[in-house]
Amino acid sequence: MIDSHQDPLDQLMAHLSTTEDATALAARSTMLTPRFYTTDFKAMDRLDVSPVRAEWDTMMAEYESDTNHDHFKRDDLFAEELRTLMPQLSPELRQEFLDFLISSCTSEFSGCILYNEIRKNVSNPDIKQLMAYMARDESRHAGFINQSLKDFNLGIDLGNLKKVKAYTYFKPKYIFYATYLSEKIGYARYITIFRQLQRHPDKRFHPIFRWFERWCNDEFRHGESFALIMRAQPELLRGANKLWIRFFILAVYATMFVRDHTRPLLHEAMGLESTTYDYEVFRITSDICRQVFPVEIDIDNPVFRRGLESLLQTSLAADRARARGGMVGRLQLAGCAVRAAFTFGRLFLQPVIRHELPSEIRMQPVW
Numbered sequence: 617m618i619d620s621h622q623d624p625l626d627q628l629m630a631h632l633s634t635t636e637d638a639t640a641l642a643a644r645s646t647m648l649t650p651r652f653y654t655t656d657f658k659a660m661d662r663l664d665v666s667p668v669r670a671e672w673d674t675m676m677a678e679y680e681s682d683t684n685h686d687h688f689k690r691d692d693l694f695a696e697e698l699r700t701l702m703p704q705l706s707p708e709l710r711q712e713f714l715d716f717l718i719s720s721c722t723s724e725f726s727g728c729i730l731y732n733e734i735r736k737n738v739s740n741p742d743i744k745q746l747m748a749y750m751a752r753d754e755s756r757h758a759g760f761i762n763q764s765l766k767d768f769n770l771g772i773d774l775g776n777l778k779k780v781k782a783y784t785y786f787k788p789k790y791i792f793y794a795t796y797l798s799e800k801i802g803y804a805r806y807i808t809i810f811r812q813l814q815r816h817p818d819k820r821f822h823p824i825f826r827w828f829e830r831w832c833n834d835e836f837r838h839g840e841s842f843a844l845i846m847r848a849q850p851e852l853l854r855g856a857n858k859l860w861i862r863f864f865i866l867a868v869y870a871t872m873f874v875r876d877h878t879r880p881l882l883h884e885a886m887g888l889e890s891t892t893y894d895y896e897v898f899r900i901t902s903d904i905c906r907q908v909f910p911v912e913i914d915i916d917n918p919v920f921r922r923g924l925e926s927l928l929q930t931s932l933a934a935d936r937a938r939a940r941g942g943m944v945g946r947l948q949l950a951g952c953a954v955r956a957a958f959t960f961g962r963l964f965l966q967p968v969i970r971h972e973l974p975s976e977i978r979m980q981p982v983w
Contacts, residue, residue: 638770641715642722643781648875648931650723652783653730657737659788665742667848671978672742675840679749687830688760690823697823698767705821712882713822714768719875721761723802725774727795727838728754746841753834764824789852792842793864796908797901799839801868804900806832807983808893812886819887836981843908847977853910861909866963869898869913873924874931900983907979911968923963930956 645651665672705713728751735747758774765771786794810828813820820826846852853861876883876890883890898915905912914920930952937948 634769635771635773638714638718638765639773639777639780642718642772642777645782645784648871648878650719650726652726652778652781653786653791653794654733654783655730655786655788655791657734660734660743661738661740663740663743663788663845663849665844665848668844668977672844672848675837675844675978676745676749678837679746684753684756684830684834687827688756690763694823694826701821701823702767706881709821709881709885712879714765714770716879716882717761717765718770718772721758721765721772722777723798724754724758724761725772725777727751727798728758729778730791730795750838750841753838757831757834760827761824764822789857789860790864792846792852793861794868796839796842796846797864797868797905799835799842800904801872801897801901802835803832803839803981804897804904804983805872806835807981808896808900809886809888811983812888816887819885821885833981836979839904840978843977846908847973853908853973858911862911862913862968863964865905865909865911865913866960869915870924870927870960870963872897874928877928903983904979906971907974907977910973911970914967914969917966919966920963923959926959927956930959 731747731751731754735744735751738744738747762771762774806828809825810832813825851857873891873894876894880890883893895915898913902912902915934949934952934956937945937952939945940948
């Protein structure tokens with residue numbers, strides 16, 4: 617029986633036992649879950665990368681070499697570690713890990729769908745080639761994660777998910793800002809976890825984490841692609857667009873902070889503390905983003921840190937309001953929405969760090 621006073625997400629997770637359950641969870645669209653996107657394909661077709669041609673051609677050669685073509689295959693040790701480690705997971709950690717896998721698979725598949733749809737709907741040879749390469753990579757990533765979900769008999773029906781999940785329309789420039797950040801913060805998250813478990817192999821409770829180093833290099837290169845696109849269209853980085861950049865950085869950081877604090881056991885099992893982990897990821901991401909964004913959030917500003925904590929507490933209060941239901945629950949939920957909007961607005965108005973863009977655009981994944 618489902619507890620009517622339990623948060624809907626917790627209800628889904630608690631009763632997760634079939635492919636249909638996993639697909640239903642992946643299909644949810646909330647402020648904290650990965651979304652599927654569509655965009656203006658005609659505008660994408662008009663993109664011109666000639667101002668960064670030399671760097672673009674170098675990057676295309678890297679994609680063509682496909683150094684990770686044989687990486688996303690399980691070895692014998694993977695199966696052995698599964699047999700040894702999975703029985704040791706507590707029910708609570710298992711639930712958080714499954715949530716992590718489903719969210720990660722959905723996010724990777726979202727990129728695959730977006731890039732493939734752009735590829736099919738443009739004739740611009742530069743953009744078409746890039747999207748084909750990135751869709752290839754994201755397909756591998758989603759498939760590899762889904763294999764781990766199938767170990768729990770919870771593989772997502774990706775074909776059905778593509779049909780049933782809602783799509784959000786973003787202008788191309790919003791796609792560039794959001795996807796660049798998603799790819800770079802994905803790199804920062806994966807490499808931080810990989811380095812932690814490299815130092816403390818006894819904390820690696822699932823074999824998938826051994827794949828993260830070369831895996832996150834794909835994410836890094838995808839981000840480089842969007843960096844080149846934006847630097848080739850400099851108007852995207854000037855004037856009022858700086859406000860959009862500030863908005864997307866803040867939205868991505870706030871979403872990650874709130875989402876990660878719903879998985880405290882996952883980080884604890886790795887020997888990480890959620891807040892410390894998040895700020896390390898923010899720091900790496902901010903360092904990287906200086907290649908393309910002329911503004912960055914001051915993550916050491918006490919107002920920023922208090923604001924993220926306030927957004928977390930507001931999110932938890934909203935979960936309680938949803939679980940309560942009825943008129944009182946709806947009123948409490950409305951109050952939470954107002955409080956969250958006010959807090960986000962205050963954070964948006966905080967001073968940012970400004971800097972000149974470097975003459976050399978490309979970076980290497982050296983973290």
